[in-house]
Amino acid sequence: MIESHLIDWEKITITNNLMFCTVMQDEEICREFLETMLHIKIDRLTYVKSEDAIGNDILGKGIRLDVHVKDSDREFDLEMQMTDTQELPLRARFYHSLLDADALDKGQSYDMLKESYVIFICPFDVFGKGLPVYSFDRTCLEDFSVRLGDKSHTVFFNFGAWEKVGDHEIKNVLKYFQNGTVGSALTEKINSMVTHNRYKREWRERFMTYEQDMAVREKYWYKDGVEAGIKEGMAAQKAEDEKIIQEQASELQKQAEEIARILEENARMKALLENK
Numbered sequence: 001m002i003e004s005h006l007i008d009w010e011k012i013t014i015t016n017n018l019m020f021c022t023v024m025q026d027e028e029i030c031r032e033f034l035e036t037m038l039h040i041k042i043d044r045l046t047y048v049k050s051e052d053a054i055g056n057d058i059l060g061k062g063i064r065l066d067v068h069v070k071d072s073d074r075e076f077d078l079e080m081q082m083t084d085t086q087e088l089p090l091r092a093r094f095y096h097s098l099l100d101a102d103a104l105d106k107g108q109s110y111d112m113l114k115e116s117y118v119i120f121i122c123p124f125d126v127f128g129k130g131l132p133v134y135s136f137d138r139t140c141l142e143d144f145s146v147r148l149g150d151k152s153h154t155v156f157f158n159f160g161a162w163e164k165v166g167d168h169e170i171k172n173v174l175k176y177f178q179n180g181t182v183g184s185a186l187t188e189k190i191n192s193m194v195t196h197n198r199y200k201r202e203w204r205e206r207f208m209t210y211e212q213d214m215a216v217r218e219k220y221w222y223k224d225g226v227e228a229g230i231k232e233g234m235a236a237q238k239a240e241d242e243k244i245i246q247e248q249a250s251e252l253q254k255q256a257e258e259i260a261r262i263l264e265e266n267a268r269m270k271a272l273l274e275n276k
Helices: 017-023 029-040 087-102 161-165 168-179 185-198 203-273
Strands: 047-055 063-070 072-078 117-122 133-136 154-158
Touching: 017 029, 017 047, 017 063, 017 072, 017 185, 017 203, 029 063, 029 072, 029 154, 029 168, 063 087, 063 168, 063 185, 072 087, 072 154, 087 117, 087 161, 117 161, 154 161, 161 168, 168 185, 185 203
Parallel strands: 072 117, 117 154
Antiparallel strands: 047 063, 063 072, 133 154
């Protein structure tokens, strides 16, 4: 396990994945956060769970949601994403699909699907347009006034661009995520929880175990990636070698055909000269 004295606890902020998950497990904070960031009203949360694993079957790919939240008729997935993996839109699509598959039991009709939100909170701009918030609902390309109405929503928050936010409350939250500045009642509650967790023995132990587990996972991910890269490189090299061999064989065939033609021509000329 990682040694406690080697960790600068003051540097662990809300953007740490475990800290974010822990803070958002507080139902009051989570409810206020969702209401503020999505401009919705929530009477009561019925389900709040961090690191929630869901999947539709034993053979299919499952997911582990950072924070999985439900109220009476809506479902939310909150994801703290500090690294731009270049596939977040596709991941959002997959998360929506598994949320839906997990929500319906066999025989239930589709109209029982809840309204769903997949929300990514990032320090970077996923789409490169300089916006602090990107909200997506499905609309008709031929007529933007026509909405699909599938009750699915995907939102990307770019807290690196917090200064561009018009809404004062959202701006305060994104600013807090960016630099830790407390500027609202909600960010005060979040910051108090962060500070409390930093110096709570149980949370520190959990953090060290979590970080150790992540280090092991990354080690195997790296190992698998290296092995996959080696195999891919060997396959590419083999294909390139085969291409070169084929090209060389083709060139040798052409040279052999040219030599045969020259020998045939020499033999024909020799025969003509002998007959004179």
